[in-house]
Amino acid sequence: MARRKQELKNEPVWRSDPHTQVKHLVYRHYLQCWMGKILQTFKEATIVDAFAGPGVYKDGPPGSPIVVAKTFLEHSARGRFNRLNLICLEERPDRVEELRRQIDLLPRDPRLRITVAEPGRAVDRQAELSALAHQGDPDRPVLWLLDPFNLKSLPFELVKACTQGRRDEVLVSLFTGELHRFCEQPAFAPVMDAYFGGGAWQSAVGKSGQVARKEAFADAYRAALGEAGLLSGHFGIQVSRDSARYHLVLATHSEAGLACWNPVKWKLDAYTGKGASAHDIAQLGLFGEADVSSLESALRAHSGMEWSWSALTSEALRLGYKEAHLRTALDDLAQEGLAFRVQPVKANTRWPHDSVVRFYNEEDLEEDGFEDIEADSGQGRLV
Ligand SMILES: C[S@@+](CC[C@H](N)C(=O)[O-])C[C@H]1O[C@@H](n2cnc3c(N)ncnc32)[C@H](O)[C@@H]1O
Known part of the structure; x- marks a missing residue:
């Protein structure tokens, strides 16, 4: 087994990689805007990191819960912020333990309340997390980070359950790379159906070329979200300057969500707003005007x-x-x-x-x- 796979399978922490850095950059930009607007408008809001990981990578970079907490703690408008609850769920007890250690290292702020749930699986614990996030207020803004390792852990029903409240939003890691590779295998069809909540994915299978097919899967997913009454946007996370390894998809009930999301895409990919790799990020600003x-x-x-x-x-x-x-x-x-x-x-x-x-x-x-x-x-x- 390759060293990396072994780490992911057997160890609480694993090494970071360039596309994780790009993903976290998207998170940070989106959170900057989301926090700036939501935490100055509403008395209380929640972020649920439902596939939280251990909070740190083996080579040092912070994991997503720490990225969220630091974005709050370092925000230029923090002095005017109301309360943010950050709720983390992670399946593996050893990762939960490491995450708790990482959270203990953060500076304290009474307006940032962090809860690490007992280990468990997101599908089994969604209702409990939602109750904890809303605290009896269905209108409380809740941003869900849904970042599993594989398609099977994130059935569409789970995404729908996380968007029941009228100010619920989800940021989903969409596995367009895997979809592209496996979509023609008959045994994979039931997994795809569960992932898209129906057969919307089939429209993408006939596309030729991996760039076009991955984009078509992202479009099909967004169409499924549209059927569920949600607005959405997507952005490709690339390894080098080729096609996306996976996409991040934001789903929201409100145009205000898109007003935060769209600038993130254009900031990280000034020409097409479609996707970026670590290489592109290093070159930010070189690509002239947007293609409108x-x-x-x-x-x-x-x-x-x-x-x-x-x-x-x-x-x-x-x-x-x-x-x-x-x-x-x-x-x-x-x-x-x-x-x-x-x-x-x-x-x-x-x-x-x-x-x-x-x-x-x-x-x-x-x-x-x-x-x-x-x-x-x-x-x-x-x-
Ligand atoms: C891609 S990693 C998360 C990385 C983290 N979000 C970050 O950006 O630093 C996925 C994590 O989810 C955990 N996990 C896998 N299946 C899960 C499930 N069904 N529910 C909750 N956590 C799960 C894994 O143990 C792993 O730590």
């Missing part, structure tokens, strides 16, 4: 209509973009004459928040329409 072409296509489809700013930002968020991207796309369209701000007439910026935008199509801009009328009418200029 799919947002532009969506806007072009509104020709003949007027859209309010709130409807436009909502559409941009759901397509995975930030408000800044919307402004860029509108600038591009306005330069082509295809978007025109009809309200307000006077403003200090090009796209203020009370903008109403009218969209046109290429035909509306054609100059020869006039000549056609002249020719058709046979009676010279129509004025």
Whole structure:
């Protein structure tokens, strides 16, 4: 057995790897925003790390519960924060023991309450964790980190159970690499069905090429989340600059969740917002402007209509973009004459928040329409 596999199987702690660092970077950026908004708005909120691990890697980096705690303790707005409960669950007793040791090393803050549950499996303990997280308040914001080692530990029913509260959100590690490798094996079909809560995954199997197929699995998963009434976004965690090893998927009930998530994607992958490797992270900032072409296509489809700013930002968020991207796309369209701000007439910026935008199509801009009328009418200029 390879040394790494042996560590994972037999030892409480294992060595870190570059993609774990990228995953934690995504966590940190998302948590920065989530904490900044939620902990200054609500009296109390909870993060459940349901596959917590031992809290430390053999070579030193912190595990996810410590990443969460440190993001709280080092947050620039911490002085204004209300209470955060961090609840951790881990299956193996030796990892639970190590996690408790790591938590004991953290500085204390009365507004950060950390609970490490007795060892157990997430599927068996979800109801208990949910009760602990909500404390009788179904509206309390709860962010669930769902980061198992394999597909079998995270059936879709578990994800659904974690999103019952109207402010519940989940950040799922989606095993698109394994899905790509095993999806054609008949024996794997029941596992896939349980993972997607149905047959949505089948639409991805026919895709050729691993990049396209992994993306298609992420899209299929998001479609399943959509069926469950959730908004979502995804980001690829890559090993080198090739296709994703797995994806992180955020599922939320609220556009406010996407407003935190989308900037994380674009920060870590400034050109496509789709995925990053440790190599990319080291090169951050080298990749010029964002590709907003799919947002532009969506806007072009509104020709003949007027859209309010709130409807436009909502559409941009759901397509995975930030408000800044919307402004860029509108600038591009306005330069082509295809978007025109009809309200307000006077403003200090090009796209203020009370903008109403009218969209046109290429035909509306054609100059020869006039000549056609002249020719058709046979009676010279129509004025
Ligand atoms: C990928 S590791 C978690 C790493 C951690 N989230 C981090 O980022 O540092 C998955 C952990 O979940 C534990 N585990 C496996 N199956 C589990 C289950 N069904 N319920 C809870 N924990 C489980 C494993 O022992 C392992 O420590």
